[in-house]
Amino acid sequence: MQWFQKGRFVCFILQVCAVFSAEGYSVNKVTGERFAGPVTMVVTIVGQQQCVKECLARPKLCKGVNYLKKHLLCEVVSSTEESEPSSDYTRISIDHQMNEINNCHVCTTNQKCVQLSSNSSYCVKEDSDMNDCGAYHNSTPFLPSGLYRIKLPVVGHVTALCEMDIDGGGWTVFQRRLNGTEDFYRTWVEYKNGFGNLTAEFWFGNEKLYHLLSQGSYELRMDMSDFTNQTRYVKYSNVGLTDEITKYTISLSNYSGNVEDCFTRASGINNMKFTTRDQDNDPYLTANCANLYPSGWWHNQCHCANPNGLYLDGQTNQFGKGITYNPWLTQYYSLKTISLMVRRV
Numbered sequence: 001m002q003w004f005q006k007g008r009f010v011c012f013i014l015q016v017c018a019v020f021s022a023e024g025y026s027v028n029k030v031t032g033e034r035f036a037g038p039v040t041m042v043v044t045i046v047g048q049q050q051c052v053k054e055c056l057a058r059p060k061l062c063k064g065v066n067y068l069k070k071h072l073l074c075e076v077v078s079s080t081e082e083s084e085p086s087s088d089y090t091r092i093s094i095d096h097q098m099n100e101i102n103n104c105h106v107c108t109t110n111q112k113c114v115q116l117s118s119n120s121s122y123c124v125k126e127d128s129d130m131n132d133c134g135a136y137h138n139s140t141p142f143l144p145s146g147l148y149r150i151k152l153p154v155v156g157h158v159t160a161l162c163e164m165d166i167d168g169g170g171w172t173v174f175q176r177r178l179n180g181t182e183d184f185y186r187t188w189v190e191y192k193n194g195f196g197n198l199t200a201e202f203w204f205g206n207e208k209l210y211h212l213l214s215q216g217s218y219e220l221r222m223d224m225s226d227f228t229n230q231t232r233y234v235k236y237s238n239v240g241l242t243d244e245i246t247k248y249t250i251s252l253s254n255y256s257g258n259v260e261d262c263f264t265r266a267s268g269i270n271n272m273k274f275t276t277r278d279q280d281n282d283p284y285l286t287a288n289c290a291n292l293y294p295s296g297w298w299h300n301q302c303h304c305a306n307p308n309g310l311y312l313d314g315q316t317n318q319f320g321k322g323i324t325y326n327p328w329l330t331q332y333y334s335l336k337t338i339s340l341m342v343r344r345v
């Protein structure tokens with residue numbers, strides 16, 4: 001535990017320059033670790049003390065910071081519950097109680113508390129322009145993979161899983177399977193809103209994905225692995241999604257990858273509507289594909305790959321029901337891991 005004395009600092013954020021004075025606050029530092037987040041904002045080119053001040057100025061958004069000295073990088077995090085080893089980082093949890101005297105707690109999540117040299121403080125609007133994981137990555141290329149707060153049109157602020165390492169980084173992950181802990185045989189509303197846990201298995205949500213992709217041109221990548229740790233990926237340099245009224249119809253084009261294409265061929269998902277067990281939008285006339293092959297997906301008649309299928313642990317005699325990718329390991333093999341992600345191009 002360290003105690004800081006009353007100090008005076010100048011803030012340059014948002015072009016607001018104010019003299020900052022703190023009554024004293026307590027912090028708890030651990031080196032060689034970082035908080036798993038979510039990261040709610042990133043401040044670059046700051047010293048460690050200023051990094052702490054950035055947190056104190058945002059009590060609703062910040063419980064602590066990850067400080068990376070070698071890049072003078074300050075990651076503001078909204079949770080300090082989980083941390084992970086990370087050699088160059090110092091993680092600092094921050095007790096806002098000591099700061100309450102300045103009335104900063106009246107500021108909302110989208111305001112920054114600006115304190116004057118007297119005891120008065122005021123809240124100034126602060127709107128993040130981080131509208132996907134690529135925005136974070138482009139602003140600060142060495143940010144690690146993990147949870148980040150992004151702002152989507154209409155939906156507003158949400159937490160997203162950002163893949164910052166694979167294939168140049170900057171990917172917003174919208175689906176992940178790891179070990180079968182989450183049930184993916186879900187309803188329309190659940191697929192619309194998203195489910196699961198971003199730190200494990202999840203579906204981000206069709207409505208969020210729609211608003212995310214509405215922001216510009218995006219590419220899509222899907223990564224897979226089997227139980228011998230072989231990996232494959234496919235990529236499409238163009239992906240689009242329509243709204244709920246038109247059933248979240250997906251469009252994909254321009255395949256590349258190290259396993260045969262499955263999504264843009266005749267039986268693929270291109271131009272397919274989303275189908276769930278309670279809403280049959282697939283072109284298969286005699287049954288609901290989401291029921292036949294337990295999942296929610298852009299089914300055709302029915303599928304060539306079933307990323308949201310049952311977690312069946314490898315070889316199976318249940319045709320097409322597992323997490324399959326037919327051109328690689330057939331409809332009789334359920335993959336170990338799979339993830340789908342998008343990046344602005």
Ligand SMILES: *[C@@H]1O[C@H](CO)[C@@H](O)[C@H](O)[C@H]1NC(C)=O
Nearest residue numbers: 023101102116117118119120
């Ligand atoms: C600021 O607050 C402290 C503690 O409540 C008080 O002692 C001091 O007089 C205040 N100063 C001003 C300028 O209001």
Ligand SMILES: *[C@@H]1O[C@H](CO)[C@@H](O)[C@H](O)[C@H]1NC(C)=O
Nearest residue numbers: 081082196197198199200201
């Ligand atoms: C998500 O997983 C993390 C880590 O296992 C856990 O701490 C957290 O409580 C989970 N959240 C939910 C909503 O299940």
Ligand SMILES: *[C@@H]1O[C@H](CO)[C@@H](O)[C@H](O)[C@H]1NC(C)=O
Nearest residue numbers: 178179180181182199200201
């Ligand atoms: C599944 O993976 C998540 C994330 O790594 C982990 O928190 C969870 O404990 C795992 N569950 C099982 C049953 O292995």
Ligand SMILES: *[C@@H]1O[C@H](CO)[C@@H](O)[C@H](O)[C@H]1NC(C)=O
Nearest residue numbers: 225226227228229230336337
């Ligand atoms: C696959 O990778 C995991 C994690 O790296 C490792 O624990 C496991 O032993 C590997 N399995 C095989 C069959 O190589």
Ligand SMILES: *[C@@H]1O[C@H](CO)[C@@H](O)[C@H](O)[C@H]1NC(C)=O
Nearest residue numbers: 235236237238253254255256
């Ligand atoms: C197709 O994808 C490749 C990368 O795989 C990219 O270089 C090319 O520009 C894309 N073509 C179109 C028409 O989008």
